[in-house]
Amino acid sequence: QLLLQESGPGLVKSSETLSVTCTVSGGSISSSLYYWGWIRQPPGKGLEWIANIHHSGSTYHNPSLRSRVTISVDTSKNQFSLNLSSVTAADTAVFYCARRHVAAGWFDPWGQGTLVTVSS
């Protein structure tokens, strides 16, 4: 059974860089069939796709966040990570990682999510 687990700092100061990591277990991150993605959800609000990465290193970003997002993959650790720079209170959210099918676009499974709060 494929499991994804996010880890993050919990609290980040405004204007700094938020970093979260997703560890994949029960399967390889190096499958060509899948991307690995980040989705966020501000408290009480909806889901917003942030970015995807393929094990080959190909990346795809939400245009509205592109300038502040860096996504990377470490196949040796079966992990992928997200950096979001110049954060503000509006970036406070639960960050989910998920596996995304390359062709069909669906996300499954999802990690449990990690809440990152941006403080001033």
Place this chain on the structure above:
Amino acid sequence: QSALTQPASVSGSLGQSITISCTGTSSDVGSYNLVSWYQQHPGKAPKLLIYEVTKWPSGVSNRFSGSKSGNTASLTISGLQAEDEADYYCCSYASTNTVIFGGGTKLTVL
């Protein structure tokens, strides 16, 4: 990239059927049969319900069904059960390997 449009809330009685709409544009929902739906209970991660407009992942009840017409996709839940009370999100492929989510719909089971 604007969110797909979903009703903020819908409600239905136990045993009834309800439909949640998801309206996009000709650049996303209208161009690709790559709409997926997710169920999210409070404090939990989203769960895949439907993919490629009409397909079920293994383990998902066939009480959930999907369809699409033009720029609007729909999720129908038949035989409403108490445990169906949750938030529902649609998601569509939107070109160049980007995706876009709907704003979410809160389902209340009466």
